[in-house]
Amino acid sequence: MLAEVGFILVGLALAAAVYAVFTAFWSIHRSDPRWAESGRNGIYATTALLALALLALLVSFLGDQFQIRYVAQHSSRDLPLYLKASAVWAGQEGSLLLWAFLQALFAALAVGCPSERSRPLIPWAMLFLNLITAFFIAVTMFLSNPFALLASAPPDGRGLNPLLRHPAMIFHPPAMYLGYVGLAVPFAFALAALVTRRVGDWTAVVRRWTLVAWLFLGLGILLGARWAYDVLEWGGYWGWDPVENAGLMPWLTTTAFLHGMVMREERHSLRAWNFLLVILSFVLVIFGTFTTRSGLILSVHAFAHSDLGSYLLGFIVLALVGSLALLYNRRSLLAAPSPSDRLLSREGMFFLTLVLFLTITGSVLIGSLLPTLTEALVGRRFEAGPEWFDRVTGPQFAALVLVMGLCPLLGRAAGALRRPGGHGLSAVLGAILVTAAAALAGFTYLTSLIGFAFIGLAAGTALAEVARDVVARSRRKGRNSLRILWHLMRHNGRRYGGYLVHIGVILIAVGVIGTRSYPFEKEIVLSRGEPADVGGYTLVYEDLWQEVAGDHLATRASFSVYRDGAYLATLQPRRDQYVNPDRTVAVPALRSRLREDLYVVLAGWAGDGRAVALKVFINPLASFLWLGGLVLLAGGAMALNLPAFHPGRLPLCTPAVGDVND
Amino acid sequence: MVDRPVQGKGTRVIAGLLIVGAVIYLIVSGTGGTARYFLTVEEIQAMGDDAIGRSVTVSGAVLGESIVYDPSVPCVTVTIVQVPGDPREVERAGGLAAVLHAAVNDPDAPRLEVVYDDVKPDLLQHEAQAIVRGRLGDDGRFYADEVLLKCPTRYEEEIPDQVRGL
Numbered sequence: 001m002l003a004e005v006g007f008i009l010v011g012l013a014l015a016a017a018v019y020a021v022f023t024a025f026w027s028i029h030r031s032d033p034r035w036a037e038s039g040r041n042g043i044y045a046t047t048a049l050l051a052l053a054l055l056a057l058l059v060s061f062l063g064d065q066f067q068i069r070y071v072a073q074h075s076s077r078d079l080p081l082y083l084k085a086s087a088v089w090a091g092q093e094g095s096l097l098l099w100a101f102l103q104a105l106f107a108a109l110a111v112g113c114p115s116e117r118s119r120p121l122i123p124w125a126m127l128f129l130n131l132i133t134a135f136f137i138a139v140t141m142f143l144s145n146p147f148a149l150l151a152s153a154p155p156d157g158r159g160l161n162p163l164l165r166h167p168a169m170i171f172h173p174p175a176m177y178l179g180y181v182g183l184a185v186p187f188a189f190a191l192a193a194l195v196t197r198r199v200g201d202w203t204a205v206v207r208r209w210t211l212v213a214w215l216f217l218g219l220g221i222l223l224g225a226r227w228a229y230d231v232l233e234w235g236g237y238w239g240w241d242p243v244e245n246a247g248l249m250p251w252l253t254t255t256a257f258l259h260g261m262v263m264r265e266e267r268h269s270l271r272a273w274n275f276l277l278v279i280l281s282f283v284l285v286i287f288g289t290f291t292t293r294s295g296l297i298l299s300v301h302a303f304a305h306s307d308l309g310s311y312l313l314g315f316i317v318l319a320l321v322g323s324l325a326l327l328y329n330r331r332s333l334l335a336a337p338s339p340s341d342r343l344l345s346r347e348g349m350f351f352l353t354l355v356l357f358l359t360i361t362g363s364v365l366i367g368s369l370l371p372t373l374t375e376a377l378v379g380r381r382f383e384a385g386p387e388w389f390d391r392v393t394g395p396q397f398a399a400l401v402l403v404m405g406l407c408p409l410l411g412r413a414a415g416a417l418r419r420p421g422g423h424g425l426s427a428v429l430g431a432i433l434v435t436a437a438a439a440l441a442g443f444t445y446l447t448s449l450i451g452f453a454f455i456g457l458a459a460g461t462a463l464a465e466v467a468r469d470v471v472a473r474s475r476r477k478g479r480n481s482l483r484i485l486w487h488l489m490r491h492n493g494r495r496y497g498g499y500l501v502h503i504g505v506i507l508i509a510v511g512v513i514g515t516r517s518y519p520f521e522k523e524i525v526l527s528r529g530e531p532a533d534v535g536g537y538t539l540v541y542e543d544l545w546q547e548v549a550g551d552h553l554a555t556r557a558s559f560s561v562y563r564d565g566a567y568l569a570t571l572q573p574r575r576d577q578y579v580n581p582d583r584t585v586a587v588p589a590l591r592s593r594l595r596e597d598l599y600v601v602l603a604g605w606a607g608d609g610r611a612v613a614l615k616v617f618i619n620p621l622a623s624f625l626w627l628g629g630l631v632l633l634a635g636g637a638m639a640l641n642l643p644a645f646h647p648g649r650l651p652l653c654t655p656a657v658g659d660v661n662d
Numbered sequence: 663m664v665d666r667p668v669q670g671k672g673t674r675v676i677a678g679l680l681i682v683g684a685v686i687y688l689i690v691s692g693t694g695g696t697a698r699y700f701l702t703v704e705e706i707q708a709m710g711d712d713a714i715g716r717s718v719t720v721s722g723a724v725l726g727e728s729i730v731y732d733p734s735v736p737c738v739t740v741t742i743v744q745v746p747g748d749p750r751e752v753e754r755a756g757g758l759a760a761v762l763h764a765a766v767n768d769p770d771a772p773r774l775e776v777v778y779d780d781v782k783p784d785l786l787q788h789e790a791q792a793i794v795r796g797r798l799g800d801d802g803r804f805y806a807d808e809v810l811l812k813c814p815t816r817y818e819e820e821i822p823d824q825v826r827g828l
Contacts, residue, residue: 070791105711206770301803331815343673343674348673348674348677351674351677351678352677352678352681355677355678355681355682356681359681359682359685362685363685363688363689366689367689370693370694370697371700374693374697380699381697381699381700381701381747382698382699382700383697383698383700383719384692384693384695384696384697385696385698385719385795386695388692388693388696388697390683390738391688391692391695391696392688392689392692395688396685396688399681523736523780523781525733525735526736583784584784585784586784603733603736603784604736605733606733606734611734611780613733613734613736615781
């Protein structure tokens with residue numbers, strides 16, 4: 001019953017979305033606002049119907065409706081309630097339904113609250129958004145139906161993959177999808193701006209939408225990395241797997257777009273670039289979905305092959321060719337009114353930033369497709385492992401950090417270098433201090449020291465920028481500098497959010513250098529009570545015991561950790577054995593400090609627990625990754641510059657004062 | 663003042679091209695230096711002595727009965743069986759699950775013994791797809807540094823059954 005209701009709801013949603021497409025088209029054709037109004041209602045109805053369909057799926061999971069194939073594949077009777085709920089998006093069918101719903105929701109929000117600026121663009125933006133929404137609903141309905149029934153209901157479901165039973169995995173997929181659907185909004189408005197030839201201030205219309213999408217993508221990537229670190233027992237957080245890359249690439253191009261937007265608003269330059277970046281971001285989202293489902297990429301991470309591939313490929317080609325042709329056709333509108341200046345200027349640095357973001361994205365794309373590409377080009381398949389990606393993208397990321405550090409040294413005024421003084425000094429000081437601190441802490445490889453110097457330079461200039469503003473203001477107003485800083489951050493969120501994001505990036509870079517350049521990994525076998533030295537620590541194996549914990553059997557080992565004879569901690573790595581599905585999952589134990597993480601995996605034990613096998617990882621500076629990620633997200637949220645909440649007004653609808661230039 | 667923008671633009675184009683050129687160099691040298699041949703069991707055996715010592719990636723189906731694990735070292739040995747490398751060929755044969763099932767039941771299919779000095783991964787099970795990275799030894803056995811596994815018959819999930827070889 002629920003299955004039929006759910007399927008009918010999806011069908012009705014598709015009908016409503018198709019109606020919305022036609023009314024949007026008709027309203028443009030006839031220039032009749034009544035059709036536009038009706039189309040708007042169509043997309044609201046689509047959103048509501050998809051919400052109900054999702055609810056039907058949720059109820060099916062909560063009610064153990066195992067006659068529904070998707071429920072039987074991803075849930076079981078003894079699964080805790082919150083995991084049953086999150087299993088709604090544990091597989092492809094449910095994910096696509098969620099995606100379609102969020103896409104409709106974003107379309108409804110984007111066209112539901114027009115501003116003065118966006119109004120002329122809305123009819124076309126609505127048409128494009130409705131088309132995208134209808135596409136995803138159609139895919140869900142015809143190719144990936146979550147409500148498909150089994151011939152007979154099995155007594156119990158197959159259970160949720162234990163690897164997915166982690167808090168980060170509950171929020172990671174929705175965060176990624178929110179990012180993905182969010183990127184459709186700037187894409188639709190960009191096309192609308194090109195079609196209507198109103199290329200003047202379209203970026204102001206989509207700025208918040210882009211930032212929201214960027215924030216969710218960033219959050220999703222961060223959660224995914226943390227999940228990998230906590231669950232996959234390999235001591236790492238990023239493996240350059242095609243699925244990870246699929247999420248990273250649109251995030252990189254969106255980051256580039258956020259920078260291009262600033263230049264467009266400050267100097268009216270980089271206009272064509274911005275369109276290109278928005279188009280690329282959207283196409284990369286669909287491309288990522290395509291590659292992971294089409295069998296094109298040989299990855300252990302890829303989804304099971306499905307028929308989706310060819311349809312997604314068609315959609316990609318259509319979106320890419322169509323929008324690039326439109327962009328080419330409108331090229332005369334996009335010539336920069338003020339001619340560009342030198343390379344060694346703020347604008348030049350922004351240009352280099354965009355180029356670097358694009359070359360990194362290109363490198364990641366080539367690496368992901370390397371087996372397919374090399375087979376086509378040279379007839380042999382080569383595969384790009386993590387070393388390939390580290391080696392190819394590492395120098396590019398370093399260059400990006402360097403540019404980030406150099407940019408504030410160049411004045412906002414066109415051309416020349418800023419007078420040597422505060423900024424240059426703090427840049428040099430930052431570079432020296434950070435490099436010296438790293439070297440003293442034992443990080444002495446040359447390449448990593450160069451990286452630390454770049455990081456110090458960038459940190460020095462970023463802090464000097466903030467300090468300059470604060471000092472100038474507090475002198476003028478005679479107030480406490482902390483209060484001034486708080487005031488600046490609240491009222492100038494875009495600029496200070498940007499600084500905060502840069503500081504987050506700097507912290508992440510520290511973590512990346514530490515973990516990538518100084519990895520330590522060792523397998524050891526320990527007998528009870530016998531101390532063993534590994535990586536500067538002494539581990540003493542004390543005990544091993546088993547206990548039934550809910551739906552699994554946990555085997556836990558206990559160790560005392562010492563350093564130079566001093567007791568530090570007791571670690572208890574464990575292995576959880578599940579019956580449904582029949583799987584064992586290792587849960588590593590972690591001692592996390594700023595200097596390094598001690599990460600211990602229980603690998604196995606001899607029959608009676610006399611001895612255990614451990615995998616020990618030491619990940620230097622790993623904490624900086626998570627700290628930096630949080631700072632970056634906080635900065636992004638600050639840059640949203642959301643006005644105070646007013647009941648009845650959606651925050652995304654209200655254009656903030658100083659939205660364009662501050 | 664007239665010629666400055668033009669000059670500026672030229673510098674920029676040159677800088678952009680330099681970056682792109684450097685990146686192309688990185689990609690080409692990276693591919694030569696760190697990318698590995700991606701081979702099937704049949705292909706690595708066809709290479710004969712040429713394959714010895716080369717860093718390669720081989721994919722195959724896990725033969726469950728061949729798994730021997732000594733946790734005290736720790737060390738795993740396992741035999742993997744030829745499966746086609748071309749995804750399209752896999753698709754034609756009815757999907758990965760069908761191909762893996764057919765492979766382990768084909769006594770004539772080429773096989774490769776893999777030695778992995780590490781803890782036995784949980785997913786190392788009969789009919790799993792193994793992607794092993796490492797080198798072929800003089801003794802004809804494959805010494806893996808890394809083992810990636812996937813069991814397509816059991817789940818088809820968002821994050822499918824995969825672990826990075828423990």
